[in-house]
Amino acid sequence: MAELPKRYDPPSVEPKWYRRWMENRDFVANPNSAKPAFSIVMPPPNITGVLTLGHVLNDTIQDILARRARMLGFEVLWLPGMDHAGIGTQTAVEKHLRRTEDKTRHDLGREEFLRRVLEWQDKHGGIIIEQLQRLGCSCDWSRQRYTLDDDYVAAVQNVFADLYRKGLIYRGRRMINWDPATQTALSDEEVISKPQKGNLYFVRYEIVEEPGRFLEIATTRPETIMADTGMAFHPGDKRYADLLGKHAWRPLAREKIPIIADEAIDPEFGTGVLKVTPAHDTVDFEIGQRHGLPVVDVIHPDGRINCPAVPELDGLDRFEAREKAAQLLQARGALAKTEPYENNVGFSDRSDVPIEPRISEQWFLHYPKTKEALAVVREHLIRFFPPHWEKVYAQWLENIRDWCISRQVWWGHRIPAWYRKSQTVEARVSSANQGNAVDTAATTEKEDIRVQIESPGDGWVQDPDTLDTWFSSWLWAYETMDEQTRKKFYPTSALVTAPDIIFFWVARMIIAGLEFKPGKSDSVEDNIAFGDVYFTGLIRDRLGRKMSKSLGNSPDPLELIEKYGADGLRFGLMRIAPRGQDIRFDEKQIEEGRNFATKLWNVARFRQMHGPSEAAPKMDNQTLSIYALELLARLNETIDAVEAAYREYQFNAVAQRLYDFIWSDYCDWFVEAAKPEIFGEDEMKKKSALAVMDFVLSATLRLLHPFMPHVTEELWFLLGLGSASIQFAPPPEKAALDGVSDLTGKRELVSAIYQTIQAGRNLRAESKLPSNRKIWFILRTDNKLILNYISTLARLLNAQQVEVDPKYQAQAGNPVAVTPLGEIFLTVAAADRAGEKQRLEKEIAKLETEVRAAEAKLENKSFIDRAPSTVVEEHRRRLKDFSEQLAKLKQARESLN
């Protein structure tokens, strides 16, 4: 067998294996399999998206779960796909259109524009799939889905029609969140409130019935004064009680407006008087409804002012108009004062511009099954990891409001609603432009609506709008599966996602599952969408900022793969991904992942240099060295710890345990301790050590495979640890150590030997002797057994000789350390006598404090009475050890004099 290269070379290993796995159809799920099912649906990335670190984190976790399940003997389906991302994709194409052709989508028309989007999709779409493959994701690509696949589209439309029939979807003129940049309605979830610095304008309105008397209000939005249709104060507010029923002059677009009283007004805020602007504020709209105030809309869909009555403002952008309106009021003496003010303003999640509350005719969904959705999580039919997300989820469901599902966007699922006369559609569009005095009732004129996929016939016009992208994603957990697949793999086993889409996606998928019941039976258990939901953390940069394109602080995962390998990236990221906590990304951590892959590679290389491995190594408990027993015992502990960490989705703990076991227990201690046997003459001992290596390498490669699929497969193959792919190798069994006599005693001996080695190395360093200088040690001990372990001691101490002398008389200048095996002396003429004395004094002082502390503890009656006996024993032993060490050190100090 050719010698392995010195370093793991990802480019020559990783793509090779991925190709082979694909050729073997290793990721393809068989719905007819007799094995139990394990399934995950991938949160679909945007069709034109590229791989981000967020995806890497997310999809690595999913891959770990999928690969582990395969090894555990499950039939695994990891179903990938992509999302059409309505607003996002459309906006990208529009931007491109503006830049390259200086055109808007309206210039092209709907049909041509959609053709362009498809072109864009074909050119930029699907890149992420290749990138996920480079990462090593074991998805069943034969089942890849897209939210705009024909049957998926049909399913979405059928769901719409079904909910319409049930009366849960309705069309209505209501206050919605309007995004003036993308010019579409948004759901409440797509609005993010941010504090904004602005002004509070105090404006005086003259009382019609009492000329010369003024009513003062405070507003942040003077540009909407023309839309005021009332003035309101709190009914209990005595300051204004006499004005009730009177009128005020609106200072811009001068008109009489009524003065009313309403409970919604906070008498403490501003002057205690509110200008009521029903068209442009949610609360005002409700007040208007209660008091029958007219609704006057003075803002165009694009955010410009629509008010011919005030030519100075008409056509201005809303923010320019705000300043201009203040100037106008000032000029007319209506502006009492202006104060700087900070308030929260809703911003569009999509375009990052302030939302305009606006009355508009839209489609809404009254959520079904909210109580049931709450119950399945509360009763842990669906388990959240970490569990504190349950509370966030519950809070949302308990305060849920109807979902505005229509979007004034062309790219997406067209709403399957048809209207009899084209004029009704025109009426909708023009209503927004009509400006003043739009009566809410005006557009609810007689119109025939049919909700169905096909056109009902001539004279019917389809609704121009599309559905919120999430209205298609909420069916993702099962509409991505054909009937046969669904029968085997639904409900899915786990969902892995970022917590920022808990409402957008997770909650809605749970609701959809409960409402549409795609499962085998109608029972809740068969329709819960997924068993476990694991919420990842958000990846931030080193300064704790969110990764974003504009900040340029988002590293390209493909460059990282290039530099460190997919396995290095995966492992590095997993090791620092704390459960449900945000993650501060530092490339150093990926470097560590790469270094770990190299370490693994090299220790396998070391094994391979000593002949072929055994796939089923025979270990004889009688011939195993004590170091091997210690290692195997630790391997067993590691297997248990890994198992426990998986149960709690603590991937960082799994990674850390494996890292420590391989690097420290295996490489640093066992391999070094076994070298005398490996390079020795005794064939039995050598064979035994190599068998242990085979056993442990086989086990750790399998444990590591879900995290580092490529390098483990390569080594599995190169070492010949299995005839088939590691992907389907069963999880490692624990070493059978039950028959080993006095295992505890032997482990204690190993621990004592290792501690002695560390003490000896410390003496060398303290004595300023270079690492490569061969030196002599003397071990003063009565333990005759130790003679059997001298070769290991000597090798690990890099000593020319380690001499055991129970009666050794320390010479002046001998550095000494007390160890569980006895005292170890460094014999060298050059050792500095004064320095050694100083070192001893320091150590004695330290030990004296320890002894005092331990004594105090044991004199404490409460401690003796109440602490568990094992703890008390521990303290007793500690005191004894410390006292003995102290005595020996003091003796050593004497001998120095």
Next chain:
RNA sequence: GCGCGGUUAGCUCAGUGGUAGAGCACUACCUUGACACGGUAGGGGUCAGAGGUUCGAACCCUCUAUCGCGCACCA
């Protein structure tokens, strides 16, 4: 305003009642027959602060500070 999460070594983070840990960075030594993407040793922390519970608190309770997130309010 309500709720959630964080605050542990210079940095990134583990640690959920019994002598404070890892990696990186730092210091010293070392290319020793797997690995310098390495080895060995070392320095460095009143565990945000204050109270409380306990024989014993980084860990449990209360309050405070501070950072972040969600929801509500937002004239």
